[in-house]
Amino acid sequence: MLRVRAVLLACCSFAAPAAGQAEYALVELADLPGGANQSLALQVDDGGIVAGQVSGADGLRAAIWDESGVPMVLGTLPGGVSSSGFAIVDGMVAGQSTAACGETSGFVWTASGGMVAVGPEGCTFSRAESINAAGQTLVKVGPSREAFVWPEPGGAGAPRPLETWGGAVSTSRVLPDGGVVGGAGRHPLGGIVIRAVEWRADGTTRVFPRLDDAAPGADTVHARTDAGLYVGLASVGSITRAAIWDGAGTVLDAGAGLGDGVSSALLDANESGVAVGRSAVGAIRWDGVNGAVPLLDLVDTSGDGWELTNALSINERGWICGNGRSPAGGSRGFLLIPIAEGCPADLDGDGELTIFDFLAFQNLFDAGAAAADLDGDGSLTLFDFLAFQNLFDAGCP
Numbered sequence: 250m251l252r253v254r255a256v257l258l259a260c261c262s263f264a265a266p267a268a269g270q271a272e273y274a275l276v277e278l279a280d281l282p283g284g285a286n287q288s289l290a291l292q293v294d295d296g297g298i299v300a301g302q303v304s305g306a307d308g309l310r311a312a313i314w315d316e317s318g319v320p321m322v323l324g325t326l327p328g329g330v331s332s333s334g335f336a337i338v339d340g341m342v343a344g345q346s347t348a349a350c351g352e353t354s355g356f357v358w359t360a361s362g363g364m365v366a367v368g369p370e371g372c373t374f375s376r377a378e379s380i381n382a383a384g385q386t387l388v389k390v391g392p393s394r395e396a397f398v399w400p401e402p403g404g405a406g407a408p409r410p411l412e413t414w415g416g417a418v419s420t421s422r423v424l425p426d427g428g429v430v431g432g433a434g435r436h437p438l439g440g441i442v443i444r445a446v447e448w449r450a451d452g453t454t455r456v457f458p459r460l461d462d463a464a465p466g467a468d469t470v471h472a473r474t475d476a477g478l479y480v481g482l483a484s485v486g487s488i489t490r491a492a493i494w495d496g497a498g499t500v501l502d503a504g505a506g507l508g509d510g511v512s513s514a515l516l517d518a519n520e521s522g523v524a525v526g527r528s529a530v531g532a533i534r535w536d537g538v539n540g541a542v543p544l545l546d547l548v549d550t551s552g553d554g555w556e557l558t559n560a561l562s563i564n565e566r567g568w569i570c571g572n573g574r575s576p577a578g579g580s581r582g583f584l585l586i587p588i589a590e591g592c593p594a595d596l597d598g599d600g601e602l603t604i605f606d607f608l609a610f611q612n613l614f615d616a617g618a619a620a621a622d623l624d625g626d627g628s629l630t631l632f633d634f635l636a637f638q639n640l641f642d643a644g645c646p
Contacts, residue, residue: 272548310331386399416441477496480503515533533560
């Protein structure tokens with residue numbers, strides 16, 4: 250375990266927060282008028298756009314949100330009645346939609362091309378669960394949910410099936426190089442119990458070591474960084490624990506700081522070595538200095554009254570998306586935006602103050618977001634604009 254922690258600290262930079270210091274402002278991801286007071290956030294890309302699902306008068310729709318929290322609906326495939334967005338990379342969204350034949354079909358959406366079906370032709374179930382920057386998607390097909398790496402829409406090459414070894418398979422994410430991480434049972438080197446597995450793009454596979462070789466539960470990898478760190482969950486006795494594997498395969502119990510009997514899991518990590526996930530005490534964030542801590546403890550007053558259930562994604566700017574329960578009682582997605590240390594007017598997080606920070610504040614204000622209440626009086630007024638102007642004029646150190 251010490252070796253893993255040394256590798257993490259060597260490859261990545263961490264900033265330990267001061268005690269009690271708020272690090273994030275929370276933006277609520279709204280649903281549509283007439284909806285069921287429900288939104289679902291699943292992934293945030295490096296541009297700060299969140300993909301997920303929103304409820305409206307016509308049912309569930311795939312949607313994206315920016316930092317304003319206002320949804321943009323992606324629609325459905327022709328003849329469809331519902332859709333969901335599962336993943337986003339560089340503005341490309343992968344998900345599922347009902348199709349004209351009534352079956353569920355995977356899709357890839359882009360701003361220029363709209364929604365395009367991915368998966369087998371004909372009326373066969375498919376679902377696009379993950380996408381990489383090359384446009385390759387992780388697609389589940391058929392009643393048995395066989396997993397394939399599908400080429401980008403219109404691209405050359407055939408779909409690549411993932412080996413199952415006749416056992417249960419749980420796939421999580423398609424990697425930048427076309428590999429896939431997840432878990433599988435009956436792997437020749439892993440035994441009957443579901444073990445954390447990487448299906449490499451060259452056709453080889455890798456099984457990761459366990460925290461508890463006797464545990465009956467599953468182990469699963471949910472994400473991999475370019476630095477070669479893998480995050481996920483590993484069973485320990487009757488519970489699961491947040492787990493991190495380094496490039497050599499050494500495994501760290503990353504949930505230990507939450508307590509001996511607390512279940513946890515890590516669901517994503519960025520190249521700075523910060524990981525996010527869920528636990529029995531709510532959404533968590535992990536880094537090499539502070540370990541795993543409840544995410545709500547790091548949010549400013551914009552998080553008052555919220556329950557943060559899980560954090561599913563973190564981008565390279567440190568923005569985090571997940572789901573919880575809002576003060577109004579609805580099941581809502583959220584976006585956490587880092588508060589720039591010493592530079593709170595840097596709302597777009599690019600390290601400098603420009604017209605885009607004014608636009609970001611305007612979006613937050615127009616959406617009625619709590620993060621725009623800069624004077625802290627509980628309402629959005631002209632005085633919040635004046636407060637932002639003062640922060641902007643103060644500049645960044």
